[in-house]
Amino acid sequence: MSPTANSAVRDRLRIAIQKSGRLSEPARALLASSGLSWRESRDKLFCYGESLPVDLLLVRDDDIPGLIADGVCDLGIVGRNVLVEQAGERAEAGKPEVFREWRSLGFGACKLSLAVPDDWTWEGPSQLAGKRIATTYPNLLRGWLREQGVQAEAVVLNGSVEIAPRLGQADVICDLVSSGATLAANQLKPVLDILQSEAVLAGPAQPFGDVRAELADLLLRRMDGVLRIRDSKLLMFQAPRDAVDQLMLLLPDAEPPTMCAIDGADTLSLQALCHGAMTWQRLEDLKRAGARGLMVLPVERMLA
Numbered sequence: 001m002s003p004t005a006n007s008a009v010r011d012r013l014r015i016a017i018q019k020s021g022r023l024s025e026p027a028r029a030l031l032a033s034s035g036l037s038w039r040e041s042r043d044k045l046f047c048y049g050e051s052l053p054v055d056l057l058l059v060r061d062d063d064i065p066g067l068i069a070d071g072v073c074d075l076g077i078v079g080r081n082v083l084v085e086q087a088g089e090r091a092e093a094g095k096p097e098v099f100r101e102w103r104s105l106g107f108g109a110c111k112l113s114l115a116v117p118d119d120w121t122w123e124g125p126s127q128l129a130g131k132r133i134a135t136t137y138p139n140l141l142r143g144w145l146r147e148q149g150v151q152a153e154a155v156v157l158n159g160s161v162e163i164a165p166r167l168g169q170a171d172v173i174c175d176l177v178s179s180g181a182t183l184a185a186n187q188l189k190p191v192l193d194i195l196q197s198e199a200v201l202a203g204p205a206q207p208f209g210d211v212r213a214e215l216a217d218l219l220l221r222r223m224d225g226v227l228r229i230r231d232s233k234l235l236m237f238q239a240p241r242d243a244v245d246q247l248m249l250l251l252p253d254a255e256p257p258t259m260c261a262i263d264g265a266d267t268l269s270l271q272a273l274c275h276g277a278m279t280w281q282r283l284e285d286l287k288r289a290g291a292r293g294l295m296v297l298p299v300e301r302m303l304a
């Protein structure tokens with residue numbers, strides 16, 4: 001299917017997200033926080049956008065890069081691991097680059113790691129020469145092996161990769177790791193990270209040439225606002241003017257504060273957007289350094 005043939009007839013934006021899995025809920029939540037709402041219930045495969053002409057396609061995550069490549073959808077929310085793997089697959093087959101990562105989204109964090117049996121003494125990548133490596137990500141693995149100048153065999157499995165060494169299918173594995181619990185349960189240990197992954201917004205490599213460009217820009221601006229204030233709080237307090245420098249050292253994650261003088265000029269009232277966790281411990285440290293009347297407020301929306 002040609003991308004242009006399929007996408008030329010649309011004046012609505014279509015975003016593919018995972019139908020059901022780790023990225024489904026956070027992807028929906030991010031889009032909803034960006035002001036999108038849909039008519040259909042969540043078990044449908046297609047959700048018609050109500051607040052904006054932006055529709056959703058609910059699909060298997062592995063299908064998302066291909067749907068963008070074919071012009072069936074315009075954007076997608078997918079793990080970087082899947083996107084980079086399929087980009088590599090296309091490059092290997094001599095196909096042009098048609099999709100790329102537009103934004104990292106700060107959820108679905110995991111690593112693609114090499115893991116070896118617990119009883120191995122790890123000496124480095126050269127130890128993998130001639131070994132069989134079970135993985136769902138053969139392109140990423142082969143690319144890494146090439147960079148290392150190591151020749152090894154990729155054994156491609158679509159699931160239950162961790163059990164392959166025990167079944168004698170492979171010597172080591174290259175799979176996604178987050179807590180490490182699955183590796184530990186299978187007597188494996190991680191020795192190297194090949195890719196740091198998280199959910200990303202994927203889009204076409206070339207900009208849209210029609211109304212979708214404006215829609216995508218609007219959506220990106222809103223998403224950037226949502227991502228920027230995620231985990232952020234507005235901190236308000238008062239402090240003696242001569243304590244402010246010291247106090248700001250305790251707030252390395254704060255944007256430059258807004259300050260105004262009260263009580264003549266000796267006391268300042270400050271407000272600062274802070275991007276890290278505002279724990280009781282931090283508030284107590286600020287109080288000890290001279291801050292008074294500390295208040296932490298949630299931030300709902302931000303438009304830069």
Ligand SMILES: Nc1ncnc2c1ncn2[C@@H]1O[C@H](COP(=O)(O)OP(=O)(O)OP(=O)(O)O)[C@@H](O)[C@H]1O
Nearest residue numbers: 018021022023060061062079080108109110176178
């Ligand atoms: N253990 C993990 N912790 C955090 N994120 C993970 C973990 N495993 C996978 N992910 C991320 O979440 C994405 C989706 O994982 P999930 O297990 O839901 O996919 P799936 O089983 O392939 O689903 P689908 O049915 O859509 O094909 C992965 O591609 C990866 O980016």
Ligand SMILES: O=P(O)(O)OC[C@H]1O[C@H](OP(=O)(O)OP(=O)(O)O)[C@H](O)[C@@H]1O
Nearest residue numbers: 159160175176177178179180181182183
């Ligand atoms: O480090 P951990 O926190 O243990 O997570 C790692 C596991 O998570 C993923 O599998 P998932 O649970 O999605 O199962 P699946 O591969 O069968 O879909 C991944 O493929 C690992 O098996």
Ligand SMILES: [Mg+2]
Nearest residue numbers: 060061062063
């Ligand atoms: Mg999948």
